[in-house]
Amino acid sequence: MKKRVVPVKNVTRTETLFHNLNSRSQVVPGIGLVHGQSGFGKTTTMTWLFNQDGVNAIYIRCYATDTPGSVLERIVRELGMVPRYPMQRMVDDVIERMRAEELTLFVDECDYVVGSNRIMDSFRDIYDGTDQPVILIGMDQIAKRISHRKQLFNRISDWIEFQPADLADVGMFADHLLEADILLEEDLLNAICKRAHGEVRRILTALEKVESLALANEMAVVSLADLKGREADLFLDFNGKGRLG
Ligand SMILES: Nc1ncnc2c1ncn2[C@@H]1O[C@H](COP(=O)(O)OP(=O)(O)O)[C@@H](O)[C@H]1O
Ligand SMILES: [Mg+2]
Known part of the structure; x- marks a missing residue:
């Protein structure tokens, strides 16, 4: 990233x-x-x-x-x-x-x-x-x-x-910060936006994990489905339910 x-x-x-x-x-x-x-x-x-x-x-x-x-x-x-x-x-x-x-x-x-x-x-x-x-x-x-x-x-x-980052902002973070050839589908950006509650640090942490996944699996496009229901792994929630990937 x-x-x-x-x-x-x-x-x-x-x-x-x-x-x-x-x-x-x-x-x-x-x-x-x-x-x-x-x-x-x-x-x-x-x-x-x-x-x-x-x-x-x-x-x-x-x-x-x-x-x-x-x-x-x-x-x-x-x-x-x-x-x-x-x-x-x-x-x-x-x-x-x-x-x-x-x-x-x-x-x-x-x-x-x-x-x-x-x-x-x-x-x-x-x-x-x-x-x-x-x-x-x-x-x-x-x-x-x-x-x-x-x-x-x-x-x-x-x-x-300062307002919480919205979907357009999350898209901009992905565009500007991810390695050039990785594209995130809208459903994944949406999930990240919702789960991060607008907090930039949490958005960047999630994007970095998606990027690692994409690089490890040589994926050019990543969608929510590619996470196979493990999107909680992108976040460490305060309630302790989230797991770190
Ligand atoms: N516009 C931005 N572009 C890139 N990274 C950002 C941006 N805004 C925040 N960040 C990242 O999010 C983290 C938290 O932001 P920070 O400026 O410390 O928030 P605040 O001062 O409002 O608590 C920072 O460490 C930084 O890495
Ligand atoms: Mg500060």
Whole structure:
């Protein structure tokens, strides 16, 4: 299986969000929100975007143990600078550099810090001081929890909820990632889509198993019937009923 980022709908929508935030008019605030269930491809999409030509951004992720100081230090280091205390000096340094280089700040795994007033207010301070986009990324709870933070919430002008991969997306993953001469029939793609519940990691695991089967048996086309009722082998279910092939 090939290793590449597939431009499914969630990916192209995120690209649009990034460009909207960067080309917004002065009256529109510039905080963006990307949220959705674990495994839907948020981190993959943001790191891919971060690496695209013409995308001027820094990416950090938050941790369960984060404090305002540890988050600021991470941003400062990501900007190639040395952390300086008191913390306000770091905020000032970040603001100066982000303004000068017209950078967007991506903050992944925000769920870990959304409960901290000081950390969330620091992101807002950075945004207010730079007018550069700040994109907060997290799971389902983050949108709800941010809505209670009025100051931050009012500055969000663009948001995306990552959707579960649908049949067309599963088809795209198969097209882009499988070795060129293996074709999956629609019934098999459908079964994978249903069983994976839209989770990209589960889809890729299933596709890889189908690919191994096809390579081992020199098959150019694989349908659901070829799995002979063993499609559960493509998934390791949380309920323990699935078996690994
Ligand atoms: N667009 C994509 N193209 C290729 N692989 C993807 C894509 N989106 C997600 N993946 C794969 O699915 C896995 C889970 O995605 P991830 O970005 O970690 O999800 P999230 O951050 O939403 O929990 C990743 O390890 C990656 O291999
Ligand atoms: Mg993630």
